[in-house]
Amino acid sequence: MSDADDWPHDPDGEEGSEGRRKYGHAVLAKKIDEDEDFPLTAEEYVADYGDHPVRISYEQVASVEEIFEHVEKEEFADFVEFHETLGEVMREHGYWFYEGAEQFVDA
DSSP states (O other): OOOOGGGSSOTSSSTTTTTTOOHHHHHTTTSOOOSSSSSHHOOOOOOOHHTTTEOOOOOOOHHHHHHHHHHOEEESSHHHHHHHHHHHHHTOOOOOOOOHHHHHHHH
16 A cells, blocks of 8 residues: 555545545546536546545555556546446456445446
8 A cells, every 4th residue: 555645645635535535436536527627538637637546445545547547438528428437447447446336337
């Protein structure tokens, strides 16, 4: 696990995971405004937030850039598309710690 000093801000602080109340997908989504930021390119998002920490679980922190290495989509038309794409990528590549997540995803 990374030390908080390795990041531009503490992953568990107000700029990161809102005092440990938000993990993973929620941290990624709260960085953008649903009404103003779309369409949004993956390149823009990583340029703005690439070095930001995302707490995946109580043991794991990854950078936005690390997560986006697995994103093949270049542009997101809206917030829903962003959510769906990131959720799928995070589940497929070990960045989703929620037990039972598969019950919410169509097979």
